[in-house]
Amino acid sequence: MQLPEGVEVVGPRHDRYEEILTPPALAFVAELHRAFDARRRDLLAARAARVAALAAGGSLDFLPHTRHVRDGDWRVAPPAPGLVDRRVEITGPTDAKMTVNALNSGAKVWLADLEDANTPRWENVIGGQLNLRDAVDRTLTHTAPDGRRYTLHDGDLATIVVRPRGWHLTEKHILVDGERTSGSLVDFALYLFHCARRQLDLGHGPYFYLPKMESHLEARLWNDVFLSAQDHLGLPRGTIRATVLIETYAAAFEMDEILYELRDHAAGLNAGRWDYMFSVIKTFRTRGRDFLLPDRNAVTMTAPFMRAYTELLVRTCHRRGAHAIGGMAAFIPSRRDPQVNETALAKVREDKTREAGDGFDGSWVAHPDLVPVCREVFDAVLGDRPHQIDRTREDVHVTAAQLLDVRATPGRRTEAGLRNAVSVGIQYLTSWLRGTGAVAIFHLMEDAATAEISRSQVWQWLHNGVALDDTGATVDRALVERLADEELAKLPGDPADHAAARALFLEVAVADDFVDFLTLPAYERMP
């Protein structure tokens, strides 16, 4: 096949890959790369500059020069078809079985995840695009090794909203002018190219969730990508809709500005609590006690700094006519263990009840068996209304000091918490390196965001010389390595199965230089 000039595909071409990697689709990727990749890299450099300023004693605050945006009277575009009622959204990776199960789950929306829940292995990147296209065509089927056959229901399916990779990730198998492309642009462009028209014919549209942004300038970049992409494909401006995850500390101070940048394409904000917690740790990782969190599993959504963040998110969205979408309770139900199941359902009910009461218009679940409980809770609050955007939460007034008040978080730093972080981190990386980016560990959903909390918390405790509240031991490299060995010895199978993950975990959790994202070195270990 003749590729567009300057484009190379260096990943293997498995069965049907030519249906996705067509010359016009690759030309579209190349056009976006040439127009926008330099800006992407400049924005990543701006992130690094902010980290340096914070390490030197700076802080986060609402931006003085964008006050006119926060004070201004503007609204985002009205909700697009398929995105009006979002009371239950299921998330998950895009392998064929999960795709069918998610679309059939009864959720209103499926977040098709190419980010936190996905290892961006070449087979997942292109295989995911094939599954998405087949799903939109309603031809997707799957036969499990045990012979079970999966097909899409005839009636209503969940609206597909694709989450491309964050701006920090590259795609090493598609090169343009000899350079790696952006993972975000590849995921976005291939889905838009192959599925936008089909989605419009079905009465929906090309919809996206945008992850891990750290400023409104990053949102402006996405908006410019959307304008250019719509023009290239002859789609009316405003066809694309994007829901932005507010999941970095810096973005919490720029919610209005992010919605404003994307306003003709904006579909709402989501409270991405796990990456947010990771970002809180990461942003002030060298600043000692004021930003030390207790054990990961002790930090709940009622911690004052988390509450300030979700309250501000609902208020900001509703003032601008946008949906506010809740986050992920990590408890995973079990079809085999009634006790585990009961606990998960109760915890998820409690979480969704708080969100619905706070004004969220819908929320996320990680598993099909959680769809009914989320729906029931939101039905009780919404009734026949598709959302509660008219609940403007004028009562909410969140200050920068409240967003930054990490110190008031109740909980202890314990050896059990450290053990858990080490064990979960290594088990997760074992799974990631094998190509599975979401996994249940100790009955909790673990993905790239939750694993980041584990490893960054170990890094933070170690580099701030934390003494554990229970044993009094100071966290140091020797202690982390000992716990790693003890925890690996408890796992079934050979500890050698986890050797690569153990080494990678120590690299990102212990080394002096803090690696920005664990997926960066992990991706380099992928073929």
Ligand SMILES: CC(=O)SCCNC(=O)CCNC(=O)[C@H](O)C(C)(C)COP(=O)(O)OP(=O)(O)OC[C@H]1O[C@@H](n2cnc3c(N)ncnc32)[C@H](O)[C@@H]1OP(=O)(O)O
């Ligand atoms: C921080 C964040 O970004 S949160 C969003 C990103 N994270 C995610 O999306 C995680 C999504 N969830 C998952 O991946 C899974 O639920 C896991 C890995 C946590 C657990 O999966 P499993 O161990 O397979 O759970 P379990 O065995 O109970 O699954 C039962 C069935 O439900 C299906 N299922 C489970 N979760 C999902 C899902 N999210 N989407 C679609 N189907 C699902 C399984 O495929 C299985 O199907 P089958 O009965 O046809 O074989």
Ligand SMILES: O=CC(=O)O
């Ligand atoms: O993407 C969601 C999160 O919680 O992180």
Ligand SMILES: [Mg+2]
């Ligand atoms: Mg996230």
